[in-house]
Amino acid sequence: MQLLTFKGGVHPKYRKELAKDSPIKKIEPPEFIYLPLTQHTGIPSKPIIEKKDEVEVGMKIAESNGKLSVPLHSSVAGVYMGLVNWPHPLGGRKEAMKIKLDPQRTFEWKEEERDVDLFSEDQIIEIVKEAGIVGMGGAAFPTYFKMKVPPDKKIKDLIINGAECEPYLTADHRLILERAEDIFKGVEILKRVLNPERVWIAIEDNKMDAIDRIKEFSSSYPWANITIHETKYPQGSEKQLIQSITGKEVPEGGLPFDVGAYVQNVGTVIAIYEAVCYSKPLYERVVTVTGPVRDPSNFLVPIGTPFEYLIEASGGVFGGTMQIINGGPMMGIAQVYPEVPVIKGTTGILVQNEKETLEREVSPCIRCASCVDVCPMYLMPTEIYKFIELEDFEKAKELGVLSCMECGGCGYVCPSYIPLPQHFKYAKAELMKEKK
Amino acid sequence: MLQLSPAPHITSPKNIKKIMYGVVGALIPVLMGSIYFFGWRALFLCSLSVLSAIFTEWIFQRVTNRDIRCLDGSAIITGILVAFNIPVNSPWWLPVVGSFFAVFIVKQLFGGLGYNIFNPALAGRAFLVASWPSLMTGNWTPPINGTLSGIPVLDGMTQATPLSLLIMKPNLNVIQSLNSPTMIKTLFIGNTGGCIGETSALLLLIGALFLFIMGYADWRISLSYIGSIFVITGIFYFLGVTPVNPVFHIFSGGVMLGGLFMATDMVTSPVTLKGRWIFGICGGILCVILRLWAGYPEGVSYSILIMNMFVPLLDRLQVRIFGR
Ligand code: SF4
Ligand code: SF4
Numbered sequence: 001m002q003l004l005t006f007k008g009g010v011h012p013k014y015r016k017e018l019a020k021d022s023p024i025k026k027i028e029p030p031e032f033i034y035l036p037l038t039q040h041t042g043i044p045s046k047p048i049i050e051k052k053d054e055v056e057v058g059m060k061i062a063e064s065n066g067k068l069s070v071p072l073h074s075s076v077a078g079v080y081m082g083l084v085n086w087p088h089p090l091g092g093r094k095e096a097m098k099i100k101l102d103p104q105r106t107f108e109w110k111e112e113e114r115d116v117d118l119f120s121e122d123q124i125i126e127i128v129k130e131a132g133i134v135g136m137g138g139a140a141f142p143t144y145f146k147m148k149v150p151p152d153k154k155i156k157d158l159i160i161n162g163a164e165c166e167p168y169l170t171a172d173h174r175l176i177l178e179r180a181e182d183i184f185k186g187v188e189i190l191k192r193v194l195n196p197e198r199v200w201i202a203i204e205d206n207k208m209d210a211i212d213r214i215k216e217f218s219s220s221y222p223w224a225n226i227t228i229h230e231t232k233y234p235q236g237s238e239k240q241l242i243q244s245i246t247g248k249e250v251p252e253g254g255l256p257f258d259v260g261a262y263v264q265n266v267g268t269v270i271a272i273y274e275a276v277c278y279s280k281p282l283y284e285r286v287v288t289v290t291g292p293v294r295d296p297s298n299f300l301v302p303i304g305t306p307f308e309y310l311i312e313a314s315g316g317v318f319g320g321t322m323q324i325i326n327g328g329p330m331m332g333i334a335q336v337y338p339e340v341p342v343i344k345g346t347t348g349i350l351v352q353n354e355k356e357t358l359e360r361e362v363s364p365c366i367r368c369a370s371c372v373d374v375c376p377m378y379l380m381p382t383e384i385y386k387f388i389e390l391e392d393f394e395k396a397k398e399l400g401v402l403s404c405m406e407c408g409g410c411g412y413v414c415p416s417y418i419p420l421p422q423h424f425k426y427a428k429a430e431l432m433k434e435k436k
Numbered sequence: 437m438l439q440l441s442p443a444p445h446i447t448s449p450k451n452i453k454k455i456m457y458g459v460v461g462a463l464i465p466v467l468m469g470s471i472y473f474f475g476w477r478a479l480f481l482c483s484l485s486v487l488s489a490i491f492t493e494w495i496f497q498r499v500t501n502r503d504i505r506c507l508d509g510s511a512i513i514t515g516i517l518v519a520f521n522i523p524v525n526s527p528w529w530l531p532v533v534g535s536f537f538a539v540f541i542v543k544q545l546f547g548g549l550g551y552n553i554f555n556p557a558l559a560g561r562a563f564l565v566a567s568w569p570s571l572m573t574g575n576w577t578p579p580i581n582g583t584l585s586g587i588p589v590l591d592g593m594t595q596a597t598p599l600s601l602l603i604m605k606p607n608l609n610v611i612q613s614l615n616s617p618t619m620i621k622t623l624f625i626g627n628t629g630g631c632i633g634e635t636s637a638l639l640l641l642i643g644a645l646f647l648f649i650m651g652y653a654d655w656r657i658s659l660s661y662i663g664s665i666f667v668i669t670g671i672f673y674f675l676g677v678t679p680v681n682p683v684f685h686i687f688s689g690g691v692m693l694g695g696l697f698m699a700t701d702m703v704t705s706p707v708t709l710k711g712r713w714i715f716g717i718c719g720g721i722l723c724v725i726l727r728l729w730a731g732y733p734e735g736v737s738y739s740i741l742i743m744n745m746f747v748p749l750l751d752r753l754q755v756r757i758f759g760r
Binding site: 010253322323329330331332334338350352358360363364366368369370376379380383403412414415417419421422 | 438439440441442443445447448508551651654702703706707708757759
């Protein structure tokens with residue numbers, strides 16, 4: 001078995017065994033749902049309903065508000081309570097639409113299957129946009145926008161990302177096991193729009209059962225190539241995945257289509273399938289709730305469900321909650337408020353108890369070069385960090401800080417516990433400010 | 437109350453203390469060897485040196501109101517290495533002064549751990565050699581069960597270690613013995629005259645192997661440094677420029693101690709792979725030049741110190757950024 005891989009990267013403890021065997025479970029919606037208008041990268045959506053309006057599951061409640069924006073749909077049936085200033089999983093407080101659940105109106109999404117062939121490519125892209133679909137692997141970039149590949153760029157490699165390299169998280173793993181066929185059907189739609197020369201389905205070798213599951217369909221979908229990747233973080237990062245499969249490096253500041261590649265996460269592919277074939281908008285997603293909780297789970301949750309509700313649903317934390325993280329341990333963001341809601345890009349909720357939460361005493365850099373060795377973007381984190389300390393952002397830029405994807409690899413290996421990615425995030429923000 | 441720490445929320449098992457104490461651990465077999473070869477005085481001097489290093493660091497951090505981190509292991513390493521670089525016959529204050537200089541001037545005045553340009557122990561040694569040359573280079577004692585030069589017949593006739601015999605324009609007999617397999621064996625085991633911690637290639641290699649496996653030192657630096665000394669002296673041996681064979685060259689003097697434990701010091705070596713290869717190879721070349729032409733028997737410490745100066749430059753050798 002030939003394992004594909006990339007240069008650099010780390011081997012953290014994956015701890016996926018906590019949640020990987022827990023089948024996706026649909027969760028009863030909580031009493032209140034909070035839907036932040038900022039669900040995706042780009043411009044926030046604009047509400048189109050009034051306070052006290054009745055809403056249905058999947059009803060459009062906010063519309064796309066500009067070039068890089070998608071609509072938002074209610075995830076429950078109930079009453080719209082108006083805009084509130086509510087904690088946001090990416091930090092701070094942001095405007096969110098509050099909806100009170102009407103428990104009488106339970107709901108199952110039932111629509112007739114539609115024939116994809118009825119739609120033109122442009123219509124498919126429009127459906128994807130109207131369904132509010134964004135990248136569900138965490139980046140939350142509007143998918144319709146990504147699908148509109150400029151005419152001068154030809155997609156050669158369509159890569160379906162089932163690598164799920166972030167430790168602890170198992171949502172994509174479960175999706176592959178439980179909904180493999182839907183993934184293929186979704187890819188067929190993407191294939192129609194993008195017309196790629198090759199299709200790859202990429203999975204890391206710590207998910208052999210998922211690989212086997214995909215292989216079961218290889219005769220029905222002969223165009224799909226399965227690639228097995230070394231379990232190494234961040235294998236599932238777009239650029240690293242492209243490098244592993246095609247050997248090409250996305251140019252600095254460029255996009256995957258510059259090297260003829262297009263990467264889409266398995267969860268997004270299923271959302272595309274459901275939107276196009278069943279006119280189902282994106283109002284729910286699979287979220288892994290894991291860490292020292294009694295029943296680490298993979299829940300199918302209405303978008304807008306507060307974190308604390310899900311932590312409760314997985315049996316609560318033992319050992320004293322110290323940290324609640326939106327996402328996984330490598331890139332996830334620690335939360336101030338447990339009532340923060342799930343958004344479209346929430347891949348998982350990781351809880352850390354007192355024992356696991358890091359007590360980090362930062363020491364000076366001893367120039368051990370571990371960070372240099374592991375950086376998958378071939379940066380010199382130690383050097384960049386020193387210039388950022390001196391507030392020399394131009395020099396940091398020269399050394400490539402804008403290429404940093406904040407994967408966390410350098411921070412993970414640093415024996416001095418320097419939170420390097422945090423410094424890079426800061427420098428990138430400063431450079432953005434200067435540009436404006 | 438929820439805690440808010442920045443990502444990543446997990447870390448690798450490596451940390452500063454583990455690295456530093458790992459290096460200390462790797463030096464222990466060497467220390468035990470030197471006690472075996474030179475007696476308890478080796479341990480005595482080493483302990484004084486370590487205490488001096490820790491104490492200097494503590495005082496400095498106290499007085500300048502910095503975090504007290506004198507026990508993070510780095511001062512202990514410096515202390516041990518300073519002691520390893522002096523003869524066992526030295527007065528008690530020599531390692532004390534050496535470690536004081538190393539920690540105070542070379543490490544702390546440059547900004548403390550991580551900011552020093554020169555390897556503190558090596559700079560400490562250079563300072564001692566410059567200030568008390570006779571104590572540092574003419575004060576040898578033979579090991580308990582061996583001879584100073586490693587050559588039985590010569591004992592008592594000369595006050596020289598195998599390496600210092602070389603610059604004394606030795607006669608053919610001596611050269612023959614220096615090139616003999618017995619000589620190589622003696623050097624490899626370490627039962628010969630020299631500084632406290634430099635004589636046993638075997639024990640140094642065992643310690644270094646541990647560091648390489650744990651990832652606490654980069655084998656590339658050691659390989660390129662010692663390897664280039666081996667290759668160049670090998671060529672010179674065949675050309676007749678140096679009378680002794682390359683194996684003698686790498687096992688004698690401080691090549692092993694320097695190449696395995698001092699050149700690999702993380703703080704004072706380059707951070708890129710390319711930089712490390714260049715660092716090691718150029719260091720090796722310099723060492724041979726110094727040994728053969730500079731009038732001192734030894735060239736290890738100066739070669740590494742000179743290369744330390746080039747580290748900031750080597751770090752500028754930008755590695756290619758992904759997609760650039
Ligand atoms: S510098 Fe950025 S891209 Fe490189 S390892 Fe660190 S976080 Fe990842
Ligand atoms: S990993 Fe940390 S200590 Fe090592 S070189 Fe990078 S920043 Fe410095």
